Amino acid sequence: MRGAGLDVTTRALSRSYVRGGRTIEVLRAIDLHLDPGSFTVLTGPSGAGKSTLLHLLGTLDRPTSGEILYDSLPPPDKRDRDLAAFRRTKIGFIFQFHHLLPEFSALENVLMPTWISGKDREDTSWARTLLEEVGLGDRLDHKPSELSGGEQQRVAVARALVMKPALLLADEPTGNLDSHTGLEVFTLLQTLSSRFHMTCLVTTHNETLAKKADRHIAMDDGQIR
Numbered sequence: 001m002r003g004a005g006l007d008v009t010t011r012a013l014s015r016s017y018v019r020g021g022r023t024i025e026v027l028r029a030i031d032l033h034l035d036p037g038s039f040t041v042l043t044g045p046s047g048a049g050k051s052t053l054l055h056l057l058g059t060l061d062r063p064t065s066g067e068i069l070y071d072s073l074p075p076p077d078k079r080d081r082d083l084a085a086f087r088r089t090k091i092g093f094i095f096q097f098h099h100l101l102p103e104f105s106a107l108e109n110v111l112m113p114t115w116i117s118g119k120d121r122e123d124t125s126w127a128r129t130l131l132e133e134v135g136l137g138d139r140l141d142h143k144p145s146e147l148s149g150g151e152q153q154r155v156a157v158a159r160a161l162v163m164k165p166a167l168l169l170a171d172e173p174t175g176n177l178d179s180h181t182g183l184e185v186f187t188l189l190q191t192l193s194s195r196f197h198m199t200c201l202v203t204t205h206n207e208t209l210a211k212k213a214d215r216h217i218a219m220d221d222g223q224i225r
C-alpha cells in the first residue's frame, strides 16, 4: 500500500446553518493541521461539531467560509464527478454503525468500493490481505449477520482501506462496541495508520482511548480548545 499520508490544513474553517431565520455557527474559524501519517483523536461534548468537521474534511459537506488544503491544494470543486473521484481514491470513512450490506459476504463488502470505482479496480487479493490484517482471514465468506459487532466493525475498517486512502476519517468507530472490543478496534486503527503511513482522525467520547493517541484535540462549541 502506498506509504503517503495526506497533509491536511484547515484555515478559518467555518460552517453555519440557518434555522428558522437564526444562524447557528457549528464550526467557528477552525485552524487545524494534520501531519501526513499522524494519528489524532478528536473529543468533545455532544454537539461540539466533531461530525460536522469530519464531514467537511471528507468533502461530504462544504464550508460556509474558510478552506481545507490537502497536500497544500484545495479539493476539486469544478465538477462534482472530480470531487467524488477525489473522495473515493483519497479518503476512507468509518462510522459508528458499520453500514455493511447484509446480503454480501465480508469479502464482497470490502470489495464494494472497488466495484463502484469500476471493475478494473477490483483487487481480490488485496481485499483478502486486508481482511487478514484485521484478523478475519477465516471469515471471508461470512455475512454480516454471522459476525460479532467487533468483527463487523473490522470488516468496515478493511472496507475503508481497500482504496488505499491517504486520509482515514473515523467518526466514533468504537461507539457501538463494548469497551474491550472498542479498545481492540481502536488499537487496530493505530496499527494500520502506522503500517500504511495513513493520516487518521478519529472521534471518540472515550477518554481512555483518547489518551492512547499520539495527539489529542478537544473541541467545544465549534472551536478547538
Ligand SMILES: Nc1ncnc2c1ncn2[C@@H]1O[C@H](COP(=O)(O)OP(=O)(O)OP(=O)(O)O)[C@@H](O)[C@H]1O
Residues within 6 Å of the ligand: 017, 019, 024, 026, 044, 045, 046, 047, 048, 049, 050, 051, 052, 053
Ligand atoms: N443540517 C443541520 N442543520 C442544522 N444544524 C445542524 C445540522 N447538522 C448539525 N447541526 C448542529 O450542529 C451541531 C454540531 O453537530 P455535530 O453532529 O457536528 O456534533 P458532534 O460533536 O459530532 O456531536 P456527537 O458527539 O453527539 O456526535 C449540533 O448542535 C447540531 O444540532
